Amino acid sequence: MESLIRFFSSLRLTVVLLSFSMLLIFFGTLDQVQYGIWHTQKLYFESFLAIWAYPAQAPAYDQLYWLRIPMPGGYLLGGLLFLNLIAAHITRFKLAWKKSGIFLVHFGLILLLVSELMTDLLSVESQMPVDEGGRSNYSQSYRSNELVFIDRSHPDHDTIHSIPSQLLQAGKVVKVPDSPLSIRTINYYPNAEIGRDPSGKIDSPATQGAAVKMGIFANPKPVVYAENTINTATAYIQVISPDGPLGTWLVSNVIDDRFPPQFVRTDDQAWEIALRFTRNYYPFEIELIDFKHDKYPGTEIPFNYSSEVMAHHNDPTKNQKALIYMNHPLRYEGLTFYQASFANQDRTSIFQVVRNPGWILPYVSVLLMGLGMCVQFGIHFVKFLSKQRAS
Amino acid sequence: MVGCDQAEPTSYQIPKETRQNEAPVTPAATAPQPTPTAPSNMQILPGMQEAANQAGEIAYSVPAGWTESPASGIRKANMQVVDENGSAELTVTTFPGDVGGTLANINRWRGQLGLAPTTAAELNSQLESYVISEHGGQYTRIIGNTDSILGAILPMHGSTWFFKLQGTSATVIANEPAMKQFLDSVQLQDDAH
Numbered sequence: 001m002e003s004l005i006r007f008f009s010s011l012r013l014t015v016v017l018l019s020f021s022m023l024l025i026f027f028g029t030l031d032q033v034q035y036g037i038w039h040t041q042k043l044y045f046e047s048f049l050a051i052w053a054y055p056a057q058a059p060a061y062d063q064l065y066w067l068r069i070p071m072p073g074g075y076l077l078g079g080l081l082f083l084n085l086i087a088a089h090i091t092r093f094k095l096a097w098k099k100s101g102i103f104l105v106h107f108g109l110i111l112l113l114v115s116e117l118m119t120d121l122l123s124v125e126s127q128m129p130v131d132e133g134g135r136s137n138y139s140q141s142y143r144s145n146e147l148v149f150i151d152r153s154h155p156d157h158d159t160i161h162s163i164p165s166q167l168l169q170a171g172k173v174v175k176v177p178d179s180p181l182s183i184r185t186i187n188y189y190p191n192a193e194i195g196r197d198p199s200g201k202i203d204s205p206a207t208q209g210a211a212v213k214m215g216i217f218a219n220p221k222p223v224v225y226a227e228n229t230i231n232t233a234t235a236y237i238q239v240i241s242p243d244g245p246l247g248t249w250l251v252s253n254v255i256d257d258r259f260p261p262q263f264v265r266t267d268d269q270a271w272e273i274a275l276r277f278t279r280n281y282y283p284f285e286i287e288l289i290d291f292k293h294d295k296y297p298g299t300e301i302p303f304n305y306s307s308e309v310m311a312h313h314n315d316p317t318k319n320q321k322a323l324i325y326m327n328h329p330l331r332y333e334g335l336t337f338y339q340a341s342f343a344n345q346d347r348t349s350i351f352q353v354v355r356n357p358g359w360i361l362p363y364v365s366v367l368l369m370g371l372g373m374c375v376q377f378g379i380h381f382v383k384f385l386s387k388q389r390a391s
Numbered sequence: 392m393v394g395c396d397q398a399e400p401t402s403y404q405i406p407k408e409t410r411q412n413e414a415p416v417t418p419a420a421t422a423p424q425p426t427p428t429a430p431s432n433m434q435i436l437p438g439m440q441e442a443a444n445q446a447g448e449i450a451y452s453v454p455a456g457w458t459e460s461p462a463s464g465i466r467k468a469n470m471q472v473v474d475e476n477g478s479a480e481l482t483v484t485t486f487p488g489d490v491g492g493t494l495a496n497i498n499r500w501r502g503q504l505g506l507a508p509t510t511a512a513e514l515n516s517q518l519e520s521y522v523i524s525e526h527g528g529q530y531t532r533i534i535g536n537t538d539s540i541l542g543a544i545l546p547m548h549g550s551t552w553f554f555k556l557q558g559t560s561a562t563v564i565a566n567e568p569a570m571k572q573f574l575d576s577v578q579l580q581d582d583a584h
Contacts, residue, residue, distance in 0.1 A: 137406065157404045164398035178402040196565035214475065214565060228516050258537075258560055259476070281405050300508075344536060345505055 009087035017081050020072055027052040027071065038143065039225035045074030046120050075117075082113050101376025108368030115361030123356035126280055127340060130288040132347045135312070137285045139353040140277040145233040145253055147183070149176055149264065149271040161271075164278065165190075168235050179271070181264070186236035186248055189220040194232065194254055204250070205236045209262040209273070211250035218250060235275055241266050251275035280353075284313040284333065291349040293342060305339050307349040324351065449483065452576040454569035457481070467552075470573075472566055477559025479566060481573070485552045493518070493544060497531060500542055500555070504535030523554070524579040532567075539563040541570045547579065 007013065028044035034055060035043065044050045054067035072080075085106055093099060126139035145165040152158050161176045168174075168188040175182045186205045197215045204217045211217065218234040234252035238245055249262055253276055261272045287310045294304040306325035311332055313319055322330040330337040336359065340352035449467050453459050460469040468483035490496055497517065498508040509517060521530035521543055528545030541563055543554040554577070556563055556570050 152408075155407075157406060158408055159402060159404050161400070161402040163400045166398040167400065174400060176402075177400040193567070194564060195568040197568075216565065226516050228513060254564065281403070343507060345507055 005087060005091060008083050009091045010084075011088075013084050014081070014088075017077055017084065021077050021081075023071055024050065024074065024077065027069065030055070033057075035225045036227040036229075038227075047073035048076045049073050078113050078116065082110065085110055098379055101372045101374070101379060104372025104375060105369050106372075108365040108372060111361055111365035111368065115358045115365060118358035118361065119356055122358060123354060124280070125355075126278075126353050127350055128286065128337070128353050129343065129348050129350045130286055130309075131344070132288050132291055132349075135285040135287045137283075138279045138281045139351075140279050142230055142277055144278040145275055146278045147235070147237065147251065147273075147275050149179060149181065149273055151179075151269070151271050153269065162278075165233060165235075165275070168237070173240070180242050180266070181271070182240045184238040184240060186238055187218075188233075188235040189218060190233055191221045191223045191231035192218040192234035192252065193221050194218055194234065194252055205248050206250040208247035208264075209249040210255060210259065216250060216255075218252065233275060237273070237275075239264050239273070249273055253277055282333070282335075283315075284311050284318070286311055286337070286351070288349050291342060291346060293346045305342060307339055307351070309337075448580040450578040451573060454566075454572050457569065457573075472558075472562065472569070474562050474565065476561035476565070479556050479558025479562045481554070481556045481570070483552065483554050485550050487550050489546060490551050490553075493529065496544060496551075496553070497533070497542075500531075500533055500540050500557075501535075503557070504533060504538055504540060506533065506535055521574065523552075523574050524577050524581070526579075528552075530574070534560060534564075541567055543574055545579075548581075552579065 024044055027050070028040050031043065031052060032040045034057070050071050050073040052069045052071065054061060054064045056065075058064075089103075089106065093102070095103075124141075126141040128136050128139040130136045147163045147165065147168060149161040150158055151161070159178075161179050163174055163176065163183070165188065168185045170185050170187055173182055173184045195217055197217060204211055206212055206217075218236075221232075223231055230253075232252060232254050234250070234254075236248055236250055238248045240246065243266075246264060246266070249264070251262070251274055255262070255274070256276060262274065264271045264273045288307055289310055290308040292304065292306045292308075293302060295302050304325065306323055308323050309321070309330065311318070311320045311322070311330075313333075318333070320330075320332060322332075324330050324337055324339050326339060329339075334355060334357070336354045336356070338352040338354065339349070341350040342348060343350060451468065453470060454472075456474075457470045457472045460471065462468055466482050466484055468481070470481040472479050472481075491499075494509070494511055494514055497514065501508055517533075518529045518531050521528050523543060523545045524547075526545055526547050528543050530543045531541075533540040533542065537560060538558060539560040541556040543552075545552040545554070554574060556566065
């Protein structure tokens with residue numbers, strides 16, 4: 001037991017862990033070229049073990065294709081560093097005024113590790129495109145999909161029955177919540193190519209909707225990770241009413257609002273069926289009043305993107321006007337809106353919408369560490385001064 | 392904390408939505424007819440026509456459901472496809488040189504769709520390599536707001552060939568397999584080897 005505590009509290013462990021962190025960052029950065037930042041984060045930093053493979057684009061790949069380097073992942077390193085810090089405090093440090101600065105620095109560091117874990121587990125990112133003069137009350141996550149049944153029969157509101165795509169597993173039956181329907185997934189492809197065969201000769205499980213009318217079929221494709229790429233999630237879904245199966249529909253996130261809606265009908269009700277990027281609806285609307293894309297005169301080099309927005313809340317006392325630009329996000333109702341991109345010849349602004357309950361923790365931890373350093377150096381300085389005076 | 396990753400079916404109400412594609416569409420009636428061939432708004436500069444005439448001959452097979460119009464002007468081939476969502480037109484052109492480079496050409500196409508230009512850094516993620524007539528070219532898919540382009544660019548012995556399918560997004564996307572089938576069938580006259 002004692003040797004275990006000695007191991008976990010040793011400074012050597014700290015040095016080894018920090019070296020491994022540097023390696024992890026190095027190889028993670030290399031792999032960002034082929035996987036993009038989002039997937040690299042998952043592979044290297046939100047994992048216990050990461051394995052780097054020799055990239056196919058690198059020289060001498062034919063000789064080195066077998067090369068694999070395993071290394072501890074971010075969760076393992078972060079967790080061990082956390083234990084290391086705590087153990088060192090318990091065994092070595094004594095609570096004394098002259099050490100108070102070091103305590104603050106270490107506490108700030110612990111808080112930073114905790115906040116990073118919280119961000120990984122709790123934060124949700126999505127995007128909200130808004131046209132100039134238009135409004136939006138939802139954001140979309142381009143990395144997850146949902147199967148929705150939309151009931152538009154009520155005059156005042158629409159009802160959305162949503163099934164996350166993780167539940168679309170071939171052969172599985174899932175009940176559509178608060179409706180008489182259930183679905184059986186015939187096939188789910190995380191990425192696919194949508195093709196068309198007007199002659200209808202290609203065998204397709206679909207018996208209803210656009211697939212039959214237009215001769216559309218799906219070919220599975222490998223999932224892509226690079227930035228600015230989107231996976232075309234596609235599924236064949238059999239819809240079952242209490243009276244028996246209604247048919248099989250082809251749904252895909254490329255068959256979106258540009259296409260006529262697909263409908264599932266029973267004798268007395270109709271639902272629109274679609275597979276789409278997962279939406280988060282909010283109790284407010286963001287209106288884009290003006291988007292500015294300023295360039296240096298005579299060049300195409302941008303020096304400013306900014307969006308003037310108005311948030312219209314269901315509760316009008318919460319209405320708010322804001323200007324969103326680089327490093328100046330709008331924080332509103334627990335969400336942060338960043339200027340992310342634009343489209344449509346500068347008439348559409350795209351916001352990154354982030355819900356991160358722990359967003360304040362890194363600021364607090366950096367403040368604590370800064371304060372700790374000031375205190376520690378201050379104590380040394382005062383001691384030095386009084387020694388000078390004594391001599 | 393463990394529970395938040397677990398996906399659950401849910402149902403909820405939202406304020407009434409206006410859908411872009413609300414009214415029942417009668418596609419045949421609304422489908423825009425393909426624009427007539429040639430005199431396009433493209434400016435034909437001195438030398439272009441000669442270069443087009445000098446460029447080698449092209450052979451290909453017409454995908455099922457597409458209709459062919461005679462080659463005209465600087466266009467080496469010309470086809471149309473119409474379906475219930477709209478129409479699209481395939482044009483094949485060739486020009487001397489690299490016509491400003493891939494980035495400029497992709498941005499020219501993006502401009503035709505009303506999209507903002509892309510950057511050199513983003514360009515590679517939008518291209519895939521594609522072999523046409525045994526020469527290495529590039530293939531791109533540009534999805535616009537209403538119209539889209541499937542395009543291929545093939546540099547060959549000092550000239551550049553452009554294969555472009557442009558039209559209503561739904562029609563263009565649905566015809567991607569046919570477009571690739573067409574590109575695979577293309578044989579260009581090759582005197583350089």
